[in-house]
Amino acid sequence: MPTGQQEECLDIFLQQMINGLTLGSVYAVVALGYTMVYGIIQLINFAHGEVVMIGAMVAFSVINALVGAHTGLPPLAIVMTGVLVAIPVCMAVGYTLERVAYRPLRSAPRLAPLITAIGLSIVLQNLAMIIWSRNPMPFPQIITVTPYHVTGNTDGATITNVQIAIIVASVLMMGGLLGLVYRTKLGIAMRATSQNQQIAGLMGIDINTVISLTFVIGAGLGAVAGVMVGTYYGIAQYQMGFLLGLKAFSAAVLGGIGNLAGAMLGGLLLGVIEALGAGYVGDLTNLCQIASWSDAIATRCASDPNLTLFGSNYQDVFAFLVLIAVLIFRPSGLLGERVGDRA
Amino acid sequence: MSDPVTGSSGSASALLELSKLEVAYGGIQAVKGIDLHVDKGELVCLIGANGAGKTTTLKGICGLQPVKRGTIRYDGKDITGRPAFELVRNGLAMVPEGRGVFGALTIEENLAMGAYVRDDRAAIATDIERIFHLFPRLKERRRQTAGTLSGGEQQMLAMGRALLSKPRLLLLDEPSMGLAPLMVQKVFETVMTVSQEGVTILLIEQNAKLALEVSNRGYVMESGAITLAGDAKTLLHDPAVRAAYLGESAA
Numbered sequence: 256m257p258t259g260q261q262e263e264c265l266d267i268f269l270q271q272m273i274n275g276l277t278l279g280s281v282y283a284v285v286a287l288g289y290t291m292v293y294g295i296i297q298l299i300n301f302a303h304g305e306v307v308m309i310g311a312m313v314a315f316s317v318i319n320a321l322v323g324a325h326t327g328l329p330p331l332a333i334v335m336t337g338v339l340v341a342i343p344v345c346m347a348v349g350y351t352l353e354r355v356a357y358r359p360l361r362s363a364p365r366l367a368p369l370i371t372a373i374g375l376s377i378v379l380q381n382l383a384m385i386i387w388s389r390n391p392m393p394f395p396q397i398i399t400v401t402p403y404h405v406t407g408n409t410d411g412a413t414i415t416n417v418q419i420a421i422i423v424a425s426v427l428m429m430g431g432l433l434g435l436v437y438r439t440k441l442g443i444a445m446r447a448t449s450q451n452q453q454i455a456g457l458m459g460i461d462i463n464t465v466i467s468l469t470f471v472i473g474a475g476l477g478a479v480a481g482v483m484v485g486t487y488y489g490i491a492q493y494q495m496g497f498l499l500g501l502k503a504f505s506a507a508v509l510g511g512i513g514n515l516a517g518a519m520l521g522g523l524l525l526g527v528i529e530a531l532g533a534g535y536v537g538d539l540t541n542l543c544q545i546a547s548w549s550d551a552i553a554t555r556c557a558s559d560p561n562l563t564l565f566g567s568n569y570q571d572v573f574a575f576l577v578l579i580a581v582l583i584f585r586p587s588g589l590l591g592e593r594v595g596d597r598a
Numbered sequence: 599m600s601d602p603v604t605g606s607s608g609s610a611s612a613l614l615e616l617s618k619l620e621v622a623y624g625g626i627q628a629v630k631g632i633d634l635h636v637d638k639g640e641l642v643c644l645i646g647a648n649g650a651g652k653t654t655t656l657k658g659i660c661g662l663q664p665v666k667r668g669t670i671r672y673d674g675k676d677i678t679g680r681p682a683f684e685l686v687r688n689g690l691a692m693v694p695e696g697r698g699v700f701g702a703l704t705i706e707e708n709l710a711m712g713a714y715v716r717d718d719r720a721a722i723a724t725d726i727e728r729i730f731h732l733f734p735r736l737k738e739r740r741r742q743t744a745g746t747l748s749g750g751e752q753q754m755l756a757m758g759r760a761l762l763s764k765p766r767l768l769l770l771d772e773p774s775m776g777l778a779p780l781m782v783q784k785v786f787e788t789v790m791t792v793s794q795e796g797v798t799i800l801l802i803e804q805n806a807k808l809a810l811e812v813s814n815r816g817y818v819m820e821s822g823a824i825t826l827a828g829d830a831k832t833l834l835h836d837p838a839v840r841a842a843y844l845g846e847s848a849a
């Protein structure tokens with residue numbers, strides 16, 4: 256029989272896992288956009304985070320407009336409309352990036368498209384700031400967040416309807432993408448193109464179309480991810496793509512960049528690591544545990560028993576600790592191979 | 599216009615016709631203005647030493663390397679500089695040097711890519727069965743990735759894959775390269791079978807003797823230029839060819 260305290264610990268752990276898997280599935284979907292593009296043309300499309308941001312901004316604009324117009328539409332229909340507008344907009348952005356910025360540089364040295372990607376990311380951020388202003392856009396209060404208990408304990412861990420929706424939508428998108436890539440002619444053509452563009456051309460594959468489609472699909476997934484993460488935090492802002500993009504990129508590297516299953520695994524793992532890290536970093540670095548070592552600490556602990564070195568605001572650090580650790584100990588990622596000779 | 603080397607004129611029955619074709623890699627002129635034609639239904643070989651410019655000629659035809667000067671006509675139309683993916687759609691397929699199978703794709707997926715330009719699912723399935731009949735070893739390994747196949751098996755896959763596009767003209771770049779004698783035999787038998795089925799073939803080979811034996815006509819290439827051309831049997835007995843490409847058999 257678990258004691259009350261053990262039960263509480265378990266509940267906290269479960270809660271962190273649920274939160275981690277929710278964010279992790281968003282990271283996974285965004286990471287797919289990075290990994291697909293890398294897989295096919297060995298380019299790290301650093302502007303992908305901004306595509307995700309644009310998805311959130313467009314969807315939120317539509318959602319807010321619909322709510323403001325008092326259309327009487329049910330909340331789900333409003334959100335879906337936002338998503339359905341955001342997807343083609345992001346696809347168009349993804350297509351344009353490839354067509355206008357990356358394609359002319361396809362045979363240029365590696366550094367050129369990489370710097371272009373970083374530049375595009377800044378340009379898109381500034382464009383978004385001009386269009387939507389610096390102010391964060393709130394997600395209107397149209398969805399009642401309902402928590403469901405996952406254990407018998409009535410004040411224990413919960414999963415909300417929004418979290419369930421995010422996880423289910425992500426799983427569906429990942430499944431759909433795997434089906435596309437491994438079961439359809441287009442998917443085989445994408446993998447063929449990623450292996451050898453010349454030979455793919457000899458098969459009659461128009462590699463430019465295939466590469467465009469890869470960007471478009473990744474951007475479409477990114478649009479949905481943007482709406483999901485915006486809805487989860489209740490806010491969308493022109494800078495949101497930066498950190499989210501870097502985290503998703505870290506997730507892609509963690510899983511092995513270029514590898515679809517790796518991006519999914521990396522995203523989920525990163526979400527969980529981040530949630531657990533944020534959840535426990537305060538406890539682990541609680542200085543009062545070592546109060547007996549130093550009088551100064553003991554005095555301060557007397558007034559503040561939660562004196563910690565690192566609080567949960569250090570959450571964002573974990574993604575980068577993971578990235579650094581992967582780059583040092585397993586540069587090819589968990590499921591990746593041969594990144595060394597590709598990069 | 600009469601061709602000074604082959605003596606034959608660019609006839610209406612030519613499926614492929616190169617005139618004054620020049621292909622260069624930057625400053626390196628690898629193909630220096632060659633004339634070559636392959637008539638409908640013919641099996642023509644292009645032989646020559648390493649570095650003669652045979653592969654470069656094929657790359658020029660397929661749009662894999664820009665043509666510097668000259669024209670390529672296929673089926674009566676000027677296709678100079680057209681990208682490879684368009685040519686396949688018009689029945690011009692190539693098996694590149696070194697086979698070029700997709701190592702990470704399964705054999706079935708490689709074959710599916712061969713039929714990429716086709717939409718007739720049922721007919722594709724039948725044709726894949728025919729390929730499997732021609733190369734039973736591919737059938738046994740159909741779900742294996744192509745990278746795990748032996749060199750000979752990869753060559754069969756590459757040829758099977760090219761055939762699945764239902765080509766009218768097939769360009770083969772050294773299909774026997776690096777294969778054991780038995781496998782070389784198998785490859786040449788396949789080339790003849792395909793030819794007899796009505797596919798026009800331009801065959802590039804190092805193995806000059808075998809190539810000339812199966813071909814109708816032949817061209818000899820040296821340092822980017824065609825030095826000899828004519829009936830394959832004639833070339834086979836030409837003292838210059840025997841000395842240069844058939845080694846001791848000249849004696």
Ligand SMILES: Nc1ncnc2c1ncn2[C@@H]1O[C@H](COP(=O)(O)OP(=O)(O)OP(=O)(O)O)[C@@H](O)[C@H]1O
Pocket residue numbers: 623626628646647648649650651652653654655695804
């Ligand atoms: N990518 C390249 N860049 C520069 N020069 C090249 C390139 N490919 C081939 N060459 C040069 O062009 C010439 C013709 O090469 P090519 O590959 O066409 O010869 P080949 O007749 O096919 O020879 P082999 O029988 O060895 O395959 C050679 O001198 C070669 O060094």
Ligand SMILES: [Mg+2]
Pocket residue numbers: 652653654695771772
């Ligand atoms: Mg060659």
